[in-house]
Amino acid sequence: MPPLIDIQHVDYTQGTTKILRDVSWQLDAGAHWAVLGPNGSGKTTLLKIACGYIWPSSGCVLRGGEELIDLREWRKRIGWISSELVTQVPKKDTAVETVVTGRTAQVGLRYLPTFHPTEAEFAEAHERLEAIGCAALADKPFGVLSQGERQQVLFARATMAEPVLLVLDEPCAGMDPGVRERFLHWLDAQLAQPDGPSTLFVTHHVEEIMPSVERTLIMREGTIVEQGATSEVVTQAIIESAYEIQLAELRESGRRRWPIWAES
Numbered sequence: 001m002p003p004l005i006d007i008q009h010v011d012y013t014q015g016t017t018k019i020l021r022d023v024s025w026q027l028d029a030g031a032h033w034a035v036l037g038p039n040g041s042g043k044t045t046l047l048k049i050a051c052g053y054i055w056p057s058s059g060c061v062l063r064g065g066e067e068l069i070d071l072r073e074w075r076k077r078i079g080w081i082s083s084e085l086v087t088q089v090p091k092k093d094t095a096v097e098t099v100v101t102g103r104t105a106q107v108g109l110r111y112l113p114t115f116h117p118t119e120a121e122f123a124e125a126h127e128r129l130e131a132i133g134c135a136a137l138a139d140k141p142f143g144v145l146s147q148g149e150r151q152q153v154l155f156a157r158a159t160m161a162e163p164v165l166l167v168l169d170e171p172c173a174g175m176d177p178g179v180r181e182r183f184l185h186w187l188d189a190q191l192a193q194p195d196g197p198s199t200l201f202v203t204h205h206v207e208e209i210m211p212s213v214e215r216t217l218i219m220r221e222g223t224i225v226e227q228g229a230t231s232e233v234v235t236q237a238i239i240e241s242a243y244e245i246q247l248a249e250l251r252e253s254g255r256r257r258w259p260i261w262a263e264s
């Protein structure tokens with residue numbers, strides 16, 4: 001089977017600035033990748049090219065082995081969950097109302113005058129919440145949910161479109177340690193399910209890479225400097241070099257890797 005996304009020798013330039021240089025990377029169906037790299041290294045740009053929101057200046061992108069596909073249809077099969085999306089959800093919409101809007105590209109049920117979900121769609125939204133262990137959240141307003149619960153609801157919303165790819169863009173930003181750990185263990189269980197969508201997990205914190213995220217790529221200055229099995233890519237030497245930092249240790253515990261900072 002051809003890769004879900006096959007990026008070949010892609011450059012991306014804006015004005016005189018080269019933002020991506022000779023990037024090649026393949027995402028197989030069902031694979032889960034962590035995407036690491038310092039601020040401004042080109043992660044978001046790479047993801048936008050992969051998802052078909054922007055076009056490369058040179059090189060090519062195949063999706064399912066084909067170059068020319070209907071990108072509007074393709075984009076409907078991608079769930080992009082970011083902190084920006086969290087801020088767009090009206091606080092008064094309930095969790096289930098938020099999930100049902102997964103049938104559209106927008107959030108905010110009361111602001112979508114032409115979208116009138118059927119009873120069957122509401123029933124499905126309830127099922128989606130139940131399937132991920134969040135049935136109890138259904139009638140709670142989005143505004144009262146914790147940061148972790150909001151991510152869970154947006155995950156359920158993304159599944160309404162039966163996505164082939166989920167992009168989780170720094171999902172743990174703003175979470176306290178307890179919320180973050182509960183959310184990450186919940187997410188790990190979701191990703192470990194067979195036949196789920198491929199996932200791209202963007203983070204700045206290597207300890208957030210859960211065991212189910214078996215592959216990692218690292219960007220730096222517009223290129224992919226490392227890609228492959230998480231166990232081989234997320235090493236002390238590679239992390240120190242990618243972020244220009246010094247660690248006392250990158251300790252493995254609970255099949256995750258925890259940076260221990262060196263004394264300065």
Ligand SMILES: Nc1ncnc2c1ncn2[C@@H]1O[C@H](COP(=O)(O)OP(=O)(O)OP(=O)(O)O)[C@@H](O)[C@H]1O
Binds near residue numbers: 019
């Ligand atoms: N439309 C644009 N015009 C000019 N420069 C751009 C444009 N889009 C991105 N850049 C620049 O390209 C570089 C890569 O940006 P990008 O958002 O892809 O980085 P990132 O790795 O996602 O960063 P962060 O971790 O801070 O989110 C940055 O220096 C950014 O300022």
